[in-house]
Amino acid sequence: MAPGAVLVPDWLDADGQRDLVAACREWARNPAGMRTVRTPGGGTMTAKQVCLGWHWRPYAYSKTTDDGAPVKPFPPELGDLARGALAAAYGEAPPAVYDMALVNFYDADAHMGMHQDREERSDAPVVSVSLGDTCVFRFGNTETRSRPYTDLELRSGDLFVFGGPSRLAFHGVPRILPGTAPAGLGLTGRLNLTLRASGLG
Numbered sequence: 374m375a376p377g378a379v380l381v382p383d384w385l386d387a388d389g390q391r392d393l394v395a396a397c398r399e400w401a402r403n404p405a406g407m408r409t410v411r412t413p414g415g416g417t418m419t420a421k422q423v424c425l426g427w428h429w430r431p432y433a434y435s436k437t438t439d440d441g442a443p444v445k446p447f448p449p450e451l452g453d454l455a456r457g458a459l460a461a462a463y464g465e466a467p468p469a470v471y472d473m474a475l476v477n478f479y480d481a482d483a484h485m486g487m488h489q490d491r492e493e494r495s496d497a498p499v500v501s502v503s504l505g506d507t508c509v510f511r512f513g514n515t516e517t518r519s520r521p522y523t524d525l526e527l528r529s530g531d532l533f534v535f536g537g538p539s540r541l542a543f544h545g546v547p548r549i550l551p552g553t554a555p556a557g558l559g560l561t562g563r564l565n566l567t568l569r570a571s572g573l574g
């Protein structure tokens with residue numbers, strides 16, 4: 374894709390996708406479950422989100438959610454998933470400690486504006502797994518949220534990793550392609566699992 378940015382289509386098979394969807398449903402439960410993200414300007418994000426390990430709010434990390442509940446722990450199996458993803462993308466897994474996950478849920482109308490993932494104090498690659506409906510994913514440059522960028526489709530089971538010179542590239546999800554999820558998955562909409570090393574210790 375770009376230096377440090379790798380797309381691995383069909384990384385997760387149907388069983389792997391089903392297991393991960395089931396886990397996301399558990400993680401989405403209250404307390405500290407799936408929420409509407411409020412931005413400092415008073416707006417809301419259209420993608421709903423639950424955090425594991427560290428709670429992210431625009432634009433900082435904390436150990437408690439917006440209503441004061443402790444954030445859910447980072448499950449060790451997601452550390453394994455991150456290591457497997459890095460091995461698949463780069464052929465090796467750097468020794469970074471992955472300790473936070475975001476689960477983003479997009480309905481047919483949801484999107485995510487161009488942004489950088491820059492609240493981490495680690496330069497470890499960001500690992501992103503897509504489930505359910507296909508999305509248009511916009512991967513840009515490190516300088517501005519506008520062109521040059523590349524639009525690609527991320528489908529259920531695809532892996533996208535961005536690190537190295539691409540770690541701070543602007544990226545976003547302009548739209549979801551409704552009704553494109555695999556038939557057997559039992560998911561309407563799109564789930565994105567983003568794994569990061571916070572570097573916060």
Ligand SMILES: O=C(O)CCC(=O)C(=O)O
Pocket residue numbers: 475477485490501510544545546565567
């Ligand atoms: O949904 C996606 O593929 C991207 C999510 C994302 O960029 C984020 O949560 O920071």
Ligand SMILES: [Fe+2]
Pocket residue numbers: 488489490544
């Ligand atoms: Fe992001």
